[in-house]
Amino acid sequence: MTTSTDTKSRLIEAARELFLSQGYTATGIAQILKAAKARSGSLYYFFPAKEDLLLAVLETYKDMLWPVVIQPVFDRVSDPIERIFGVLDGYRRMLQYTECSQGCPIGNLALELGESQHVARRLISENFTAWREAIRQCLDDAADRFAGDVDTEQLALFVLTTMEGAVMLARSYRGIEAYDTAVKLLRDYFDRLMDDGTKRTRSQRPTRRVKRKRRN
Amino acid sequence: MTTSTDTKSRLIEAARELFLSQGYTATGIAQILKAAKARSGSLYYFFPAKEDLLLAVLETYKDMLWPVVIQPVFDRVSDPIERIFGVLDGYRRMLQYTECSQGCPIGNLALELGESQHVARRLISENFTAWREAIRQCLDDAADRFAGDVDTEQLALFVLTTMEGAVMLARSYRGIEAYDTAVKLLRDYFDRLMDDGTKRTRSQRPTRRVKRKRRN
DNA sequence: GTCTATAACTCGATAGAC
DNA sequence: GTCTATCGAGTTATAGAC
Structure with missing residues (x-):
């Protein structure tokens, strides 16, 4: 056994x-x-077949998301916005460690698998959704820092979009520059979402928001 | 013959x-x-071999970029910023036409090909670079509309990042929503880059920028 | 649960006639 | 330039002994 x-x-x-x-x-x-x-x-x-092995692999990715990708960052960083960029930095490390040959394992398979492997495709979308959910939690924790109304669901999806696109380009160019540029501009977008200039001063913030507890 | x-x-x-x-x-x-x-x-x-056929395919994609992807949009739209979103709309049509099973052909191959096929990889990065160049031209044409200094090179790369990530997610979820969300937030970022509120007055703006209408 | 042997088939690629 | 025939290796998957 x-x-x-x-x-x-x-x-x-x-x-x-x-x-x-x-x-x-x-x-x-x-x-x-x-x-x-x-x-x-x-x-x-x-x-039973090769594809079932693929399904098992995709399940382990789902299982590994929190303990391997999310939690280590959350343990190190407490600021919710920095947690997001901490997660993004994890993918940067992956790229650098592999000399930009490997980025996000889910993204690879997402584009490779066709219509036929629909169970695998479902697991891939579940992986993406779980990732977005982790980011969305961070955004919700920082909701009061955004200038206007922000759809955290959509913004979390945009973070994933940026990460996946950036990993693709870093791999294609075999250089980290494309990834860094994307994260930099995403950060710039966040800054603009959180600071609308002189219009609104969030002045004093004496009581730091209590962190919402995550499941798991 | x-x-x-x-x-x-x-x-x-x-x-x-x-x-x-x-x-x-x-x-x-x-x-x-x-x-x-x-x-x-x-x-x-x-x-001589299967890979040479791949190289020929990648060459045709380079040849098709302007006549098929860029020029038709430029003929229809004159505003440089709208040209960018017009190109992005072309990929949206591709996704819809194929029921979100096909997006960007280059992106697919970018993630599939490994170290060995380095000639093909070079052609892929050339395709990406030519695409970025077209977008950068639009950004340069609209340079005076941006509030501060904008690195058009980097912003063009960010547009490509967003497009590729968005296509990946639309394919994964088999739905156009992820793509539309990404483009919508990219548009929002553009709006914030072009209008910095009350902070900085770029002196006189006798001709107020026209509020662009967004489809959808 | 693991082993060897192999079935049944597809892969990329080649040879040589025309 | 195109045809048929095929090579040898590699593919996924199975059978049956242990």
């Missing part, structure tokens, strides 16, 4: 890494087996 | 469509041959 669980997670982990660096289609079963030090009998004992 | 040229372009066109809808790796030679009504002998007469 310990062995079996071990093999299963080794397969998922190997598939996850290979799907990330090469894509789903371009990764062969044999390659996964070699990386996981397993045999085809084991793989097909746990997963 | 007429036949040969015909066959060659049929192969490129078939490959272009299949790469767009299925990706490069997932598209097989046999599938391309069937769609182009050609035989393998013909394909390998024109292209």
Whole structure:
């Protein structure tokens, strides 16, 4: 049992890494087996088909979102707006660590998978939605810092849009500049949303807002 | 000669469509041959390998950028800022036409291709750069409308970032909403860049900027 | 649960006639 | 330039022993 669980997670982990660096289609079963030090009998004992392995990978991404992507940033940073840019910095580190060859694993698969793999597509959109939800929580926590009314739902989606587009361009140009530029301009947009010039002075803020508690 | 040229372009066109809808790796030679009504002998007469066919496809995208993507919008719209959003509307039409299954063909390939295909990657970045250049021209044409100093190079890159991210999310969610939201917030950012409220008066503005009408 | 062996098929690419 | 025939490797997946 310990062995079996071990093999299963080794397969998922190997598939996850290979799907990330090469894509789903371009990764062969044999390659996964070699990386996981397993045999085809084991793989097909746990997963009926290659696509089921993909589904397992996408589930782990959902599971990893909070503990790996969000929570470490939230533990380090308390300001809700800075938390957002802290998350974005996490993707920057990923790009730099991989010399701009790898960015967001979900974005890769989002564009690769076609109509046929609709279960996988649903998991991808669920991953995106969970990410947006984390950002939206930050925006809600900072709601009183915005000058006018802000649709935090839409703004969170815009943050995701920027991140995914920026990762794509950083990868394409094999340089971090495109990513940094996008985040810089997103920050500029935030500044303009939060500060409408001389019109409104938010003057004193003696009592710092209490942080809303997140689930999980 | 007429036949040969015909066959060659049929192969490129078939490959272009299949790469767009299925990706490069997932598209097989046999599938391309069937769609182009050609035989393998013909394909390998024109292209030494599958990757060379990809390069030809990417070249056609570069050739098509101005006549197909940019110029039709510029012919219809004269205002430089509206030209930018006109181009973005072209991608919206593409998404709607394909029920959000296809967006930007370059973006697809950008995330799919790995380290190995470095010639193809260079062509992809050239496509992106040419696109940015068109947008930057619009921004330069509207330079006096921006409140402060604006780095049109960076802003053009941000427009591309937004478009690519928005196309990805529209495809993932199989709905145009994510795209529309991204464009709407990009428009809001533009408005804030062009009108800085009461802070700074760019001296006399005898001709008040006309409030642009937004579709939708 | 894991092993080996392999079926059944598709892949990109080539050879040689015409 | 286009045709048919096919190579060899690689693909996903299965069978059956252990």
